[in-house]
Amino acid sequence: MSAGKFEYAPAPESRSVVDLRSSYGLFVGGEFVPTVDGRMFKTVSPATEEVLAEVTEAGAEDVDRAVRAARTAYDSVWGPMSGRDRGKFLFRIARLIQERARELAVLESLDNGKPIRESRDVDIPQVAAHFFYYAGWADKLEYAGFGADPRPVGVAGQIIPWNFPLLMLAWKIAPALACGNTVVLKPAETTPLTALLFAEICQQADLPPGVVNIVTGAGATGQALVEHEGVDKIAFTGSTEVGKAIARAVAGTPKKVTLELGGKAANVVFDDAPLDQAVEGIVNGIFFNQGHVCCAGSRLLVQENAYDEVLDRLKRRMATLRVGDPLDKNTDVGAINSAEQLRRIATLSEVGEAEGAERWSAPCELPDRGFWFAPTIFTGVTQAHRIAREEIFGPVLSILTFRTPAEAVEKANNTPYGLSAGVWTEKGSRILWMADRLRAGVVWANTFNKFDPTSPFGGYKESGHGREGGRHGLAAYLKAAGPKATDRKEAARA
Amino acid sequence: MSTTRSGERLAVRKTYKLYVGGAFPRSESGRSYVVHDAKGQFLANAALASRKDARDAVVAARKAFGGWSARTAYNRGQVLYRVAEVMEGRRAQFVDEVAAGEGLRRAEAEAAVDESIDRWVWYAGWADKVAQVLGSTNPVAGPYFDFSVPEPTGVVAVLAPQQSSLLGLVSVLAPVITTGNTCVVLASAERPLPAVTLTEVLATSDLPGGVVNLLTGTVAEVAPWLAAHSDVNALDLTGTENAELATELERAAADNLKRLVRVPDHTQDWTAAPGIDRMTAFLETKTVWHPMGI
Numbered sequence: 212m213s214a215g216k217f218e219y220a221p222a223p224e225s226r227s228v229v230d231l232r233s234s235y236g237l238f239v240g241g242e243f244v245p246t247v248d249g250r251m252f253k254t255v256s257p258a259t260e261e262v263l264a265e266v267t268e269a270g271a272e273d274v275d276r277a278v279r280a281a282r283t284a285y286d287s288v289w290g291p292m293s294g295r296d297r298g299k300f301l302f303r304i305a306r307l308i309q310e311r312a313r314e315l316a317v318l319e320s321l322d323n324g325k326p327i328r329e330s331r332d333v334d335i336p337q338v339a340a341h342f343f344y345y346a347g348w349a350d351k352l353e354y355a356g357f358g359a360d361p362r363p364v365g366v367a368g369q370i371i372p373w374n375f376p377l378l379m380l381a382w383k384i385a386p387a388l389a390c391g392n393t394v395v396l397k398p399a400e401t402t403p404l405t406a407l408l409f410a411e412i413c414q415q416a417d418l419p420p421g422v423v424n425i426v427t428g429a430g431a432t433g434q435a436l437v438e439h440e441g442v443d444k445i446a447f448t449g450s451t452e453v454g455k456a457i458a459r460a461v462a463g464t465p466k467k468v469t470l471e472l473g474g475k476a477a478n479v480v481f482d483d484a485p486l487d488q489a490v491e492g493i494v495n496g497i498f499f500n501q502g503h504v505c506c507a508g509s510r511l512l513v514q515e516n517a518y519d520e521v522l523d524r525l526k527r528r529m530a531t532l533r534v535g536d537p538l539d540k541n542t543d544v545g546a547i548n549s550a551e552q553l554r555r556i557a558t559l560s561e562v563g564e565a566e567g568a569e570r571w572s573a574p575c576e577l578p579d580r581g582f583w584f585a586p587t588i589f590t591g592v593t594q595a596h597r598i599a600r601e602e603i604f605g606p607v608l609s610i611l612t613f614r615t616p617a618e619a620v621e622k623a624n625n626t627p628y629g630l631s632a633g634v635w636t637e638k639g640s641r642i643l644w645m646a647d648r649l650r651a652g653v654v655w656a657n658t659f660n661k662f663d664p665t666s667p668f669g670g671y672k673e674s675g676h677g678r679e680g681g682r683h684g685l686a687a688y689l690k691a692a693g694p695k696a697t698d699r700k701e702a703a704r705a
Numbered sequence: 706m707s708t709t710r711s712g713e714r715l716a717v718r719k720t721y722k723l724y725v726g727g728a729f730p731r732s733e734s735g736r737s738y739v740v741h742d743a744k745g746q747f748l749a750n751a752a753l754a755s756r757k758d759a760r761d762a763v764v765a766a767r768k769a770f771g772g773w774s775a776r777t778a779y780n781r782g783q784v785l786y787r788v789a790e791v792m793e794g795r796r797a798q799f800v801d802e803v804a805a806g807e808g809l810r811r812a813e814a815e816a817a818v819d820e821s822i823d824r825w826v827w828y829a830g831w832a833d834k835v836a837q838v839l840g841s842t843n844p845v846a847g848p849y850f851d852f853s854v855p856e857p858t859g860v861v862a863v864l865a866p867q868q869s870s871l872l873g874l875v876s877v878l879a880p881v882i883t884t885g886n887t888c889v890v891l892a893s894a895e896r897p898l899p900a901v902t903l904t905e906v907l908a909t910s911d912l913p914g915g916v917v918n919l920l921t922g923t924v925a926e927v928a929p930w931l932a933a934h935s936d937v938n939a940l941d942l943t944g945t946e947n948a949e950l951a952t953e954l955e956r957a958a959a960d961n962l963k964r965l966v967r968v969p970d971h972t973q974d975w976t977a978a979p980g981i982d983r984m985t986a987f988l989e990t991k992t993v994w995h996p997m998g999i
Contacts, residue, residue: 463952
């Protein structure tokens with residue numbers, strides 16, 4: 212590659228701000244408690260495979276205890292509390308997150324493998340912003356458009372993934388608490404640490420015990436939470452496969468469900484696009500957070516006559532990406548989150564080659580230890596290829612071409628997913644035309660991977676149910692004041 | 706040639722057919738079933754829809770989706786209002802059929818029909834207001850123009866209420882198409898006649914063929930195919946009276962993550978103000994970002 216990498220001196224962020232415990236219990240009823248029936252498991256740094264701490268794998272009885280704590284808090288404290296006071300607790304949490312931002316960012320990068328540049332500049336500021344945004348809703352719910360007297364749903368069971376551990380926690384907990392619900396949250400098994408640090412923040416905020424409960428563990432723990440009868444609402448972010456299993460599990464129950472699932476977003480580049488920005492957008496679209504993003508722009512659709520130039524520029528740009536130590540402030544691309552995920556990415560990439568697509572990886576040296584995958588693109592991809600159809604969830608981009616806007620729409624929508632899409636063109640009327648036709652919950656035009664607490668996010672089709680963020684995000688955690696006199700369930704309870 | 710002893714004119718009876726893609730086919734299965742009035746007297750033979758009819762109806766609904774959802778909201782409102790106009794002209798026929806099927810006194814049947822007509826008028830007015838009420842511009846912390854608009858979910862399978870044969874039907878059907886969805890509706894099994902007559906109104910109300918497709922038959926036979934169909938995006942379970950079946954349908958709907966309206970857990974009063982829940986149930990929110998700068 213012509214544009215070689217400048218050698219930068221390492222600029223590692225210090226780990227000293229983080230005070231890791233060797234072992235963590237579950238956060239139930241406002242305290243850290245040992246497990247009743249579960250086991251312990253280890254969480255490692257994906258960049259070094261170093262064991263960071265031992266964490267509890269909550270069993271069914273632990274989950275039951277957490278749900279009961281949440282119910283008690285809902286009935287006795289949080290449900291009856293005024294919106295104003297709920298809001299004040301959430302404002303406190305937002306402030307505590309800002310105060311401890313450095314510590315949270317370092318811990319997030321340690322446990323997740325994402326570059327400190329992203330955890331420091333994107334994740335943690337967004338986490339604080341979400342709590343700040345929803346704090347202000349707590350005493351204004353009657354203005355949210357869900358009727359005069361919207362009520363909380365009750366106890367929410369929330370299950371979040373490992374790609375944005377603390378940000379997903381904020382997306383789930385902030386609106387739920389603002390609406391008057393209490394929660395039992397299960398972080399992903401590979402990234403539980405920042406959620407446990409958040410538990411300490413709840414303690415610092417003097418949040419009433421049981422309003423937030425955190426149970427760590429893997430799939431079985433999540434399943435116990437989904438199936439628990441005391442849970443009124445399930446909120447899940449993760450794979451479409453697990454989302455479907457959850458939808459089946461709650462069939463026939465009164466549980467409300469919202470699901471933020473997978474995606475296979477098309478990033479559409481027209482020949483009149485501002486190419487410098489477009490190439491940055493393509494890189495940001497797929498290599499941000501190692502491609503561990505459900506809305507990643509993993510299918511690049513380039514207009515045929517711009518293809519050569521886009522590809523040249525893209526390769527040149529990719530050659531400058533710095534892959535390595537997540538705690539180094541110069542790092543662009545960090546570690547793959549787990550050995551298992553690395554295997555999945557490697558397997559699908561091999562399938563891509565076997566099916567005839569051409570593979571090119573950015574020339575970079577990967578560290579000896581830890582889980583790494585070089586930023587990779589596939590050219591000569593067709594719509595039938597598995598790498599164009601299945602979510603890879605890693606730094607792997609499939610490139611296809613199109614000739615007309617209509618063909619771009621057709622190809623972009625040719626997927627069971629519908630989470631996000633990108634459009635790059637200087638022509639405003641074409642942007643609006645495309646945005647209108649793309650079947651996706653978020654359309655980024657001349658930008659990509661932007662998030663904000665005020666902006667609704669969520670998918671069409673098999674990318675899930677419901678929206679998170681903004682006024683729309685409140686809907687998941689409220690029920691309108693419905694008919695009361697003829698409500699059979701209420702009558703049965705009374 | 707008069708055949709009545711009294712010399713009265715012999716009525717021309719109506720064959721009640723399905724409504725698929727703007728046409729009125731019989732069931733491809735060649736089957737029909739007997740529809741009785743509230744007293745158990747024979748009223749008519751209605752087409753007994755099969756799996757194939759359901760699949761044909763989904764194909765028709767999908768085909769119509771692009772065009773219907775792309776209409777201007779003003780135009781959709783006009784079409785819905787036209788439905789009310791045409792219905793008004795056939796008011797007497799609806800009153801007869803509702804009275805016979807539901808066993809209502811004439812005044813009660815008239816009230817139900819009037820409310821059904823007025824409901825179309827109510828939804829006609831919603832078509833060009835939904836986006837303003839539910840959409841937003843979002844004040845994101847950065848130099849971006851960011852707005853959210855509601856969009857139709859796609860093809861919706863609707864299991865219409867079993868008891869309220871016209872008002873209940875209109876109450877679940879109108880909100881689905883007001884916002885640009887297309888649908889396959891399974892009418893009340895025992896009281897399907899007002900539904901079939903409604904399709905004759907729809908066919909002459911400038912509603913494009915395929916936007917509404919109506920099947921007559923049983924929930925147990927038809928609904929599982931709709932719930933499991935990969936090209937159906939949403940399912941309204943309101944007319945499912947068997948809780949076990951409802952659970953099965955919900956489970957099948959999970960295969961492609963259909964949007965759901967569950968069986969209501971309280972007695973539905975279809976005369977009550979509808980609210981907007983049945984519209985929002987089948988709407989997606991699309992958020993568009995664009996940089997702002999010079």
